[in-house]
Amino acid sequence: MEVLSSRILIRPTDPDASTAFYRDVLGLAIYRTFPGGTVFFLGQGLLEVSARGDGTASPNVAVWMQVRDLAAAVEELAGAGVTPERGPQLEPWGLREAWIRDPDGLPIVLVEVPEDHPIRTDVRDQRH
Template sequence: MVHVLSSRVLLRPSDPERSRAFYGEALGLAVYREFGTGVDRGTVYFLGGGFLEVSGRSAEPAGPAMRLWLQVADCRAAYDELRARGVEVLRPPQREPWGLVEMWIADPDGVRIAVVEVPEDHPLRYRP
């Protein structure tokens, strides 16, 4: 087994500045580090236990199978905050049959993002 010390999702957006505005300003992700300058600048954001790197440029948006999963403490509060920042919510928070509270948004290139709350009574949290 390879001993993994760190990990990150690499995102090559069609418009890096637009994506940096979305992840840094609209979602409010904290910056871990930045590198390079100008249009080639890369930004790495804290993403819970991992990182999201927005760098480079792609002529094509990420494929439709690409998804991000972001766990938050309070999905309803995240919903209110994101709407106040102008983020389009594809589906507001709702409790799923599997017990998680999920809301869906998308980044400027259409990458779908699940914003998820694990309720206190959910088996992922509670173990008798």
């Protein structure tokens, strides 16, 4: 299978409220709109808010968003009225995380990768 593109689809109970949350509160840039939906840039992926769902957020699904500065992101969100479900903390696996929820309760994990974390380690030969 050759995957050319991908995106996460969410079906909110109130598409207008969810679109406003992702656009205005989280500040995600719009990739494209179409009748009945909006597709947002989500770092290296895309997030589509379209149609209408029953509002049941699955406990098995979360959106993972890496941010440059977790404390600044949480402060910015607080200014927009978003209270973290779990404030910034260093996890046992070495990432700094905070958790928020979208209007339908979908968990969103905000992640900062510390400079010394293996994900950020540059394994290239540093000799020139």
